Amino acid sequence: MNKIHCLIVDDEPIARDIIQNYCQHLDYLNVVASCGNALEAKAIMQTTHIDILFLDINMPVMDGISFLKTLKNPAQVIFTTAYKEYAIDAFDLAACDYLLKPFSFERFIMAIDKATDKLQPAKTRQEGSSIPASQPGPIEDFTFIKTDGKIYKLSHHDLLYAEAQGNYTRIVTTSNTLMPKMPFSSFEELLPASTFLRVHRSFIINKSKIDHIEGNRLFINNTEIPIGSNYKDQLMKELGFPKA
Structure with missing residues (x-):
């Protein structure tokens, strides 16, 4: 690179x-x-x-x-x-x-x-x-997050979902949960839009980690996440089910 x-x-x-x-x-x-x-x-x-x-x-x-x-x-x-x-x-x-x-x-x-x-x-x-035109940019598979006096390298592959909690963002991975003091929207900007989707005003999910969807809920690792009515059409479109 x-x-x-x-x-x-x-x-x-x-x-x-x-x-x-x-x-x-x-x-x-x-x-x-x-x-x-x-x-x-x-x-x-x-x-x-x-x-x-x-x-x-x-x-x-x-x-x-x-x-x-x-x-x-x-x-x-x-x-x-x-x-x-x-x-x-x-x-x-x-x-x-x-x-x-x-x-x-x-x-x-x-x-x-x-x-x-x-x-x-x-x-x-x-x-x-x-630099071949087909090659992606240098930032693609990880993000650095600072919390509790430490800087964590967060692999996008391991990130399951993130949840807004006031002035904090709760980040859930396959092995850990981080709670940095940062706006939810700022964390969203760090993530590639091709993989991470806003499905609710308070939730961002890794679409590759979705287990299944039922009505206005989706499940990741047995965790139920609500799907906001303003986000559902875009979610279904991203998953290959455009609205008829």
Whole structure:
């Protein structure tokens, strides 16, 4: 699998270290360099191909937004900043995502997902046969989840279903149950839509794990899960039973 080349630009050493540490958990990310200002970054980008640019906004010499305006062919840009008021300017410049410090590992992965989704067609065009068009993107069969002070590698194959529980998401796998403090919708965004389906406002299921369906209920490992009336038609369509 081809590496995705990243450049970290932030004037705070601790912030650079956090991003670099997050990147190290994803073996398809390669941090080419980590620098403290835009001029150092520009020199690197003139000689090295960068796929994802982690860019702080409030920096000396030249701020991140001004720096981005100077780039003719920018990488996928993920802004990392403590100042939410810059968000509109960032997205006006077609930034891929905007991470507000301090951001969690889960939120970092969501940003990487967005960047790689946008990056994949571009890399295919630029590199030709190095990434076959039929090959899926780098994120496909696992998700990292942080809870109870630990980071768990969650295999999509082992995930049975997830349930919304207030500010938490209850994640049930073949061998474990995790309860991270994260919005249900945020967890849903981490999962491939081809495998995981929302069947109720409070439930996401792995369709490959369905044992059987009875009326407005489905069963996974003897657990009964309700099917919401607003989701049933789409569920049946995904399972190959379109509404007559």
